[in-house]
Amino acid sequence: GDSVTQMEGPVTLSEEAFLTINCTYTATGYPSLFWYVQYPGEGLQLLLKATKADDKGSNKGFEATYRKETTSFHLEKGSVQVSDSAVYFCALGQSGGYQKVTFGTGTKLQVIP
Amino acid sequence: NAGVTQTPKFRILKIGQSMTLQCAQDMNHNYMYWYRQDPGMGLKLIYYSVGAGITDKGEVPNGYNVSRSTTEDFPLRLELAAPSQTSVYFCASSSNGDSNQPQHFGDGTRLSIL
Numbered sequence: 705g706d707s708v709t710q711m712e713g714p715v716t717l718s719e720e721a722f723l724t725i726n727c728t729y730t731a732t733g734y735p736s737l738f739w740y741v742q743y744p745g746e747g748l749q750l751l752l753k754a755t756k757a758d759d760k761g762s763n764k765g766f767e768a769t770y771r772k773e774t775t776s777f778h779l780e781k782g783s784v785q786v787s788d789s790a791v792y793f794c795a796l797g798q799s800g801g802y803q804k805v806t807f808g809t810g811t812k813l814q815v816i817p
Numbered sequence: 818n819a820g821v822t823q824t825p826k827f828r829i830l831k832i833g834q835s836m837t838l839q840c841a842q843d844m845n846h847n848y849m850y851w852y853r854q855d856p857g858m859g860l861k862l863i864y865y866s867v868g869a870g871i872t873d874k875g876e877v878p879n880g881y882n883v884s885r886s887t888t889e890d891f892p893l894r895l896e897l898a899a900p901s902q903t904s905v906y907f908c909a910s911s912s913n914g915d916s917n918q919p920q921h922f923g924d925g926t927r928l929s930i931l
Contacts, residue, residue: 708859736917747821747907747922748860755917793859799916802848802867807859 840908
């Protein structure tokens with residue numbers, strides 16, 4: 705079946721540092737890929753998505769490119785802020801009567817001033 | 818603009834008790850989902866619904882039941898609470914079942930079974 709593997713956390717960075725959170729997947733067919741963010745005490749929110757190979761999703765300075773050849777969807781941001789501290793989930797979406805989403809285990813990011 | 822609303826936010830139950838977790842959405846979405854989130858794990862799908870009157874099991878349905886009498890509401894029922902059901906529960910919705918649709922999540926219900 706489908707699976708998503710993302711790097712273990714927590715990740716601790718200083719403000720303005722470069723962020724990479726690795727995500728790889730295994731899947732049949734042509735899934736869509738997502739990054740969701742979860743702030744403390746809240747539900748998941750869509751951060752960005754990509755629906756086909758070579759698509760780049762971007763939002764709030766975050767970017768990720770759908771790489772079919774390496775089955776990866778790594779999340780990057782050039783300069784993190786304290787307000788980016790949260791848990792980030794990589795996810796894969798398939799259709800088939802309903803939207804079946806496979807989530808990674810989440811990576812906690814802590815940004816210190 | 819409420820989106821997906823879950824109640825209660827926190828609850829402590831004793832083993833064997835029952836309760837219903839409420840979920841309502843105001844986006845007129847046909848598709849709704851219940852997940853549980855355990856520490857260090859991704860979200861696991863409990864049940865889903867593709868419209869009023871239509872529900873089906875997800876990955877981890879044992880010990881839970883759902884109903885969907887209206888488009889807006891999708892309650893999750895625990896009949897005989899067990900310690901293994903201690904978790905954070907999230908309700909989500911999407912406008913359709915396409916692979917590229919984002920899901921909209923509530924803020925969760927943190928449930929402890931003692």
